[in-house]
Amino acid sequence: MQATIQHQLKKVIHQTLHLKRPDNESHLKELSDEGKALGYFPRDFGMDEWDWPQGIGLYGLNKLTNQEGFDVSQEFFVNWSNEQMGRGLPLKNVNTTAPLLTLMDLPSVEKLALEWMQWVEKECPRTKENGIQHVTSGNTSKFELNLHDQEIWIDTLFMVVLFIAKMGKTYHNPAWKDEAAYQFALHIKHIFNPENSLFFHGYDFKNENNFSEAHWCRGNSWFTLAAPEFMEIMQNDLPAESRDLIFGTYKAQVDKLVELQNENGLWHTLLDDTDSYTEVSGSAAITAGILKGIRLGLLDSSYLEPCRKAVAAVLKNISEDGTVLNVSAGTPICASKEDYKKIVFAPTAYGQALVIVLLAEALLHPEL
Secondary structure, eight states, X not given: OHHHHHXXXXXXXXXXXXXXXXXXXXXXXXXXXXXXXXXXXXXXXXXXXOSHHHHHHHHHHHTTTTXXXXXXXXXXXXXXXXXXXXXXXXXXOTGGGTTHHHHTTSGGGHHHHHHHHHHHHHTSOBOGGGOBOOOEEOSSOTTXXXXXXXXXXXXXXXXXXXXXXXXXXXXXXXXXXXXXXHHHHXXXXXXXXXXXXEEOSEEETTTTBOTTOOOBHHHHHHHHHHHHHHHHHHGGGSOHHHHHHHHHHHHHHHXXXXXXXXXXXXXXXXXXXXXXXXXXXXXXXXXXXXXXXXXXXXXXGGGHHHHHHHHHHHHHTBOTTSOBOSOBOOOOOOSSHHHHTTOOBOOOHHHXXXXXXXXXXXXXXXXX
């Protein structure tokens, strides 16, 4: 399988670097009620914006920087960041922090990363209990904000908290490291459902509820992938209490996810609803998170078999030109569970990237 993985990975990388807007974009606009219902958001397509889809793209591509056989070099990240800064960056928010998880390592971006970290620490809107409020870019403009007042979303852990942790480690700043651990604990406290070991999409402090109580696939996958990444970043700087909480939650979630895996190897976009479609980006991130857990010694080899099935399923969803298929488009917290089933499929930067993350991780597991 390793040769197939490498071949398909090269195709996905090439398509990611040249990803264009979808051919049926005008049709998607008509369907989507201006992006508020079915998932059409212009920023999600291609690598020519600075937002979370491109942040995930950079994270995925960075897994293969300067590796033999893959056309990804440090120069790509330098050129990309320079071009974006030259065009003008979007307003600071949770999702637009995502590119800095990768770019903060560049000397030319150090000043910007520190500036953004100061924003996170001192200016970012907060919920009750000092949660990082899930502020995002406007639906149609990078110079507008959706404040999502008093809301925390599971996405935040990947989009900004990993950056906080990495900054804390890089600059030996205990307060930043403590902040990252606290945000993990807070999101687990309010978004994790101990009754079935799955995450809801978010939590509303105003109404003290979990919205429609949807167990959304890609939302859950952000935790599955972020948890081992976070533990790897923090190493011995993570207090035992925090590590036990995060690992225990991760292990319980993974066990439930394995139970819910569809026969085709993927997971349903509503994890516990077999009438909802199976979705590739969330499935890829879940599998990458499990494989990374195995590699780090968090999980044993018994988890390889569901990963083997999932990798095979993802490979089947890569088109001849390297486009990752059956990826659900941008997904806000929906008013009802049924709305999650109506999110359109579209080729997206994050869909490409999460498959890159998975296949890059899979190459580290020859036993697959």
